[in-house]
Amino acid sequence: MSGDDDGLREFVTSRLPHLRRSAFLMCGDWELATELTRATLARVVADSRRGAVADPDVYAYSDLMEACRRRNRRREHVFVAAAGAEGVAAESILLLDALHKLAPRCRAVLVLRHWDGFELDAVGAMLDLDDERVSAYERAGLAALQKLLTDSEAALTA
């Protein structure tokens, strides 16, 4: 794909929606997710043109997760709906809130494994972790998420 603009355009067109959804799950803000995804794909394109990208998927997801981690340090809100969007279900906000209480790397593992459907070794390559650590993050993340959701539901029904 390196240097081939048609191939790059095809790659960007096919990956952009999915990358943006993953970014949204990481940051809870559609506008920010769009901005981060665009910046990531621009880097993929620029680096592919000079032949510096071995695996564009690993490069793109790895770069995007790191960008989300950096931008998410000072999170001031849980969820920002898109302009003109209709109301969002309370359950969705609870889930996003619970997801955002997890450490960024833990959240990244859950998003890449359970939303993007990547295998352990692919997630490991994207986040620079070995398989054992990916599994540990996944187990801990799911358990923490379960607990947070249970607590939130209990608080809502109390």
Place this chain on the structure above:
Amino acid sequence: MSMPLTRLLEHVLEGEPDLGDEVDKVFRDATRIRRRRNRTLLAAGAAAVVAIAATGFLLTTTLLPDHSRPAAQPSAAATTRSPVPVPSAIADPVLALLAPVVDGKKMHIYPRPPERGNGWRQYSVTGTDGTPRGTLELAVYQVGKDPCFPVLGKPNKCARTEWAPAGIEYVRYDDDHDPDWQVHQTIARRISDGRTLAVMATGERGSDDATTGKPALTGEQIEKIGTDERLFDAFGADESCAEPSSAACPAFRLPVPVD
């Protein structure tokens, strides 16, 4: 979370905005990146030329160092103690977790001045007859990235971590090489939020006696305390020993790998 996570996440994404002309914007940004990189490369080249010229000039004009200036006086380090008030044993959730273990060994534990600050606590342990049995020191940190846990006696190595329930990774250190500073220490990190605890038991120092220098609690007990999830929450949510207000943070035998 009765539904699989994937299905739950699908609902969260409802209301996704249109992509618009994002693909074109990506390619415009990529072109901008390439131009910026070219400019940076040219600027770096120019800076290197200037630096080489300046270094040459300095080498030819300044061959001897200037000894005429008086040496700077070292400034007195300001050791700020935390203004956190001294709590009673009941109000100290950390002590509440430690006390049963120490009491179980027929010993007593109480805060040791300066007993606490932002992200740290320290306690004295005595035998039933009041004989000093050393100290217990605890601190909490926020460690974001995967840390390199230290290895005793090997400064550039990273320790392989063990796993405790609730997603806690930890490393235990036992060092009784020096009879006057025997240490049982555990560093544990809760990977779901990066909160990291260091717990260290040391025997009474300065006695030059292997028995008196033995820590009040065993390495196994320190490991159990350090990996107890309740201890992670026994410190305040905003506490961290890496903050400037934690000036009197304990010096651990193995330092905590803070970012």
